[in-house]
Structure formats: C-alpha cells, structure tokens
Amino acid sequence: MQKKYGIALMFVLVFMLIINQWQLSALNKMAAMASSQANAAAPANPTASETMLSPEIAAVASELLARGVPPVYGAKLGVSFDDPTAAINVLAPLEQDTRLNKLTGALLQRYIAIGQQTACEFCCGATTLVFPDGSKACACAHSAAMRGVIAYLLTTEGNTMSDQQILAEANKWKSVFFPAPTVQKYLASQGRQTASPALPAQVGGC
Structure with a gap:
C-alpha cells in the first residue's frame, strides 16, 4: 500500500513540476512581448536632421x-x-x-x-x-x-x-x-x- 502511495505521490509531484514549468514559460513569453511592444512604442533618438x-x-x-x-x-x-x-x-x-x-x-x-x-x-x-x-x-x-x-x-x-x-x-x-x-x-x-x-x-x- 505504501508503495502505491509513493508512486501516486511521485506522479503528483511530476505533474506539479510540469505545470510549474509551463507557467514559467508562459510568463517569460508575456514579459518578452511586453518588452518588444515597449521598445516599438519608444521614440527613436533624433537624428541630426530632426534636431x-x-x-x-x-x-x-x-x-x-x-x-x-x-x-x-x-x-x-x-x-x-x-x-x-x-x-x-x-x-x-x-x-x-x-x-x-x-x-x-x-x-x-x-x-x-x-x-x-x-x-x-x-x-x-x-x-x-x-x-x-x-x-x-x-x-x-x-x-x-x-x-x-x-x-x-x-x-x-x-x-x-x-x-x-x-x-x-x-x-x-x-x-x-x-x-x-x-x-x-x-x-x-x-x-x-x-x-x-x-x-x-x-x-x-x-
């Protein structure tokens, strides 16, 4: 019985680890998109002709x-x-x-x-x-x-x-x-x- 509980617990831990990695990956993608949008919106440094x-x-x-x-x-x-x-x-x-x-x-x-x-x-x-x-x-x-x-x-x-x-x-x-x-x-x-x-x-x- 204890062996079955141990196996079940191991599966739960593995599942939680997979979910955690997926969430981290999603957060990283969101952060990258936000950074890209911010850079696109930021005005470029003026050139000499724009002075x-x-x-x-x-x-x-x-x-x-x-x-x-x-x-x-x-x-x-x-x-x-x-x-x-x-x-x-x-x-x-x-x-x-x-x-x-x-x-x-x-x-x-x-x-x-x-x-x-x-x-x-x-x-x-x-x-x-x-x-x-x-x-x-x-x-x-x-x-x-x-x-x-x-x-x-x-x-x-x-x-x-x-x-x-x-x-x-x-x-x-x-x-x-x-x-x-x-x-x-x-x-x-x-x-x-x-x-x-x-x-x-x-x-x-x-």
Missing part, C-alpha cells in the same frame, strides 16, 4: 526652402521638393548636354542667359551653371538638375514663363539641394547670425 531648429532659423527655412510638388511641372515629371534626391535623377538628364532634342536658336540663348545668373556654388564653387557657349560649367548632379529644369521649362513653358520665373524654379531646387548654406547665406546678407543651422548641408550626391 529642433530655433524659432528664427525655422521661420527663415520655411520662407526660403521650397516644399511640395511644383505646380507647373511637378506632377508631369513626378518630382517633389520634398524628395530632392529622387528629383535629381529625373531632372539631370534633361539638361542641354544630355537631352535628345537639343535647344537651338532663341531657346538656347535663353538657356545660356538663365544659366549664367545662378550656380551650384555651395557644392563645387562654380559661379555659373553654364559657360557662354551653353556648355556646362560644373559636372555635379545638382548643377545638372538645375540646368535640366531650365531646359525643360524653356521647351514646355517657354511661351508662358519668363526667364526670371524659370530662374526662380532653378533656385528653388538649389535651396532644397543645399538647405543649410541657403539659410546661412540669407542670414549673412541680412547681417544676422551665420552659425551653421541644424539643417543638412547637402542633399543628394554630387
């Missing part, structure tokens, strides 16, 4: 840096000021040196006139986008994209847009290609602080 700007810098950046889809040509080309890197790949092939239908005559002269009024100086130090003969003054991708938008607008909107309007579009792209230098240059021109703002110095490769 809060001072109110003054934020106001200037909002005024100078273009945002959204260009109303005249953005939807047609699928470009946005909010994604400058992707836009470079679309706009750069449209410049005079690489486009299939070369600009000639009056359009070429306008292209040269506009291209000599701006530059991607923050990248390569060039003082114009093009030389007097219309050839590119800088081989960087930013410069090519700026020339590309000029050539495209001359071809598609040349009858309705003035040279100054087209130039303004090219400079909008320069602002999003070089956010920090654009803001810094403006502040310096106003005699205000010129410390480098918490903005990217360059967006997209040269």
